[in-house]
Amino acid sequence: MADVLLMFTGGPEYLGVSTISRTLGISKAVVYRILQSLVSRDVLATTPGVTGYRLGPAAVALGASALRRFDAKIAAAPVLRKLRDQTGETTTLSGLVGDERVYLEQFESRAEIKMTVDIGTRFPLHAGSSGKAILAQLPDWRRDDILAGDLGAFTERTVTDRETLAEQLTAIATDGVAVSLGERQSGAGSVAAALVTPDGEVHGAISVCGPEYRFTPDKIERYRELVRNATAEIIRNWADGPAAGGNRD
Numbered sequence: 735m736a737d738v739l740l741m742f743t744g745g746p747e748y749l750g751v752s753t754i755s756r757t758l759g760i761s762k763a764v765v766y767r768i769l770q771s772l773v774s775r776d777v778l779a780t781t782p783g784v785t786g787y788r789l790g791p792a793a794v795a796l797g798a799s800a801l802r803r804f805d806a807k808i809a810a811a812p813v814l815r816k817l818r819d820q821t822g823e824t825t826t827l828s829g830l831v832g833d834e835r836v837y838l839e840q841f842e843s844r845a846e847i848k849m850t851v852d853i854g855t856r857f858p859l860h861a862g863s864s865g866k867a868i869l870a871q872l873p874d875w876r877r878d879d880i881l882a883g884d885l886g887a888f889t890e891r892t893v894t895d896r897e898t899l900a901e902q903l904t905a906i907a908t909d910g911v912a913v914s915l916g917e918r919q920s921g922a923g924s925v926a927a928a929l930v931t932p933d934g935e936v937h938g939a940i941s942v943c944g945p946e947y948r949f950t951p952d953k954i955e956r957y958r959e960l961v962r963n964a965t966a967e968i969i970r971n972w973a974d975g976p977a978a979g980g981n982r983d
Contacts, residue, residue, distance in 0.1 A: 735768050735771070735772070737758055738768045738769065739772065739777065742778070748785065748786030748787065748788050750785055751765050751766050751769065772790075773790070776792035778790050805972060806827065808971075810827045810839065811839065812971075813967050813968050814964070815841050816964075818843065820960055821944075822844070823843050823845075823848070823849070823943060823944035823948070823957075824840055824843045824849045824850060824851070824942070825943075826839065826840045826841075826864065826941045827938060827940055828864045828865075828868070828938045828939045828941070829937065831856060833858075833879075834859065835856070835859060835868055835939070836856050837852060837855060839853070845944075847945055848945070849922055849924075849943045849944045858885075858886070860885050860894075861888050861893075861917050861918040862917055862919070862926075863912040863913055863914035863917075864926040864939040864941045865918070867912040867927050868939050870904075870906035871907060877903065885899065888919065889917060889920045891915070891916045891920075910927055910928075910962055911958045911962055912927070913925050913958075915949060916946055921945060921947075922943060922944075922945070923945065923946040923949030923954075924941045924942065924949075925941060925943075925949075925958060925961050926939045926940060926961065927939060927961045927965045929965055930969075940964060940968065942957050942961060
């Protein structure tokens, strides 16, 4: 399916079954089934009176979403690197994907004992500081839909009671920062804030994360301010255009 879809990234706007079959060396019947599946999901579309298939609205949305995430990584990189150096802890960037989040980037702590994250892995929004920071900023109807779903426990500290979680999210939305101590991963501490553009769209979150024992009350208060300032700087970078990311580390 991926090979068929990639054929639409270059060349003619419209492609037919025979052309795709001949180019990829697969049967027309298989190609037709793949095309119909993609059409059913609005990834591809047809136009009355025109032979062949073209990219559909879902593909356009996916492309725009990928571009925004790429831009976010560029804008966030120098800020997260600086935040890592200020705190001595690992810093991360998460993107909102549907009703979940996924780690897009991390700058690892240089400490011997540190936290690292799995880039590309999806996580629910109700557990952990990054997820809750995002969830707190979503529109009421969307947040309510997520809270009405499965709120599974990751550790004994994961908040699964809907009323309690809703109260926490209200406080996070007001403060702009979420704190987690062992809620998604035992022994882990983190402080996060959502990335919200001036038009109110929530794109993801950034966080400072590390071993819980290093997240003392005084450090948490310091990280709150640093993370809050870092999100504002990332949004400015994003609005101004590509930021100079420099070296990865």
